Amino acid sequence: MAHATNGKRIAIVTGSASGLGRELAVRLTERGWFVAGVDFDAERQATLVDELTADSYRAFVGDVSDEAFVKASVAEIAGLGHIDLLINNAGQPSFKVPTAYEGADVDRCLKGLKGMILWSVETLKADGETDLKIANVMSTAATRGNANESVYCAAKWGEKGYTQSLKAAYKGSSVKIVGVYPGGIDTDFYRDSHDYVSEEKQHTFMDPGELADVILFNLVNDANLTVSDILIERNYR
Template sequence: MARLTELSRSIDGKVAIVTGAASGMGRATAHLFADEGARVVVADLGAERVATVVDEITAAHGAHAAIGIATDVSDLEQLRTLVDDTVAWGSRLDIVVNNAGVSLPNSAFQPEDEFELNWARTLDINLTAHARLIRLALPHLSASGAGRIVNIASTEAIVTTAGLAAYAATKAGVVGITKSFAVELGRHGVTVNCVCPGPINTGMTAGIDATAKETYARRRVPLRRYGAPEEVAQMTLNLCLPASSFVNGAVIPVDGGMTIRHT
């Protein structure tokens, strides 16, 4: 039967970089993209951690489906190498998912040296790296004809937690650069969107007691549970589809309704 619609929901054959892809939402995104036919560059700290995810993907989809590039996203030259090596491997670059991030304690009452260190490190990884990778990837994304950038922020850009000043600031900043780059890059055929995950079961939340998680979810989340990394990855995928070609500058919470709940 012939299709009645024109826009594709396939990323088959696309080449994607996913940062922070060795665990959590990044790993889920890398897996999902590969499941949908994309060729995936797994970028994260630690060659062994990266290799583990690459092995998972290539075992399922073949050696052509993924490569790993150990990358410290806070280092400009390593980001440059990431883009260059991606294009050398895949002959193109269609999708960038800026997922890498850290959550370091950052309080108004911290000792000055600890505050300064954690503030600078958080900004370098959570915000500056996003902007740098977008700029480095832009010539290739523009040449793609349907370039897609998805920045992973957080609901901490909307509602905040005490003691995480730098994290909240950077996630609000991710929303800001998403909107700014979306306006600037649209004319080049590149869309820029942002996903704001809420309470998700990842390494960042692994240290929270299970009972505390359950209590929080009952009180704050209309769906009454924490989310799974793949539930975030599915939204990221949606924003990268050819069919999402008119979605640009969107900021989408994936939080079970947490940020809309008043009582």
């Protein structure tokens, strides 16, 4: 067990191969963590594996909402040692006028919510519900309604409800639940929606690396406290 991770603390990061998830995973390894990174993109996972060392990062390739994949992955990760941190970051956008949404758009947005639940449940069971921090990365879309984001907002509001319920269930225990609500981020997240967010506007959004630093500053520290909600708005210009 100690050989596999060299005694490092273990974190699971979903959506780890690109965007904010990638920045979180890389920065955790730089802070001495072992990261189990989860993503459906095998090519991007392979690139990240090449950049990081075997004793700091292990790639799991699959759909975060596939229950069998989640169960098998968490079992393997738990075999390496106690899981200290789960960051539920994976999610997919869908930005359309209200009448343009179809069932496939709903299914796409709900993958993040389903994955958040499945990874949380399996990690809690694997850890015996002790000394675990779960950070659910959502969006400011979970705090308000936005035009042309009706289904996306609905999914994020569901994620917020799940996060708040976990907080209530584990209040006073060694399980800590953190809600993370970032505004617009300059990543590939909008690549299929340039009719909604232009590339020019996207590049005014928050830098994912800087955002990851702010999140981890609040999430991973030695202080005897827990920042329970992290709301980060971008500077408008």
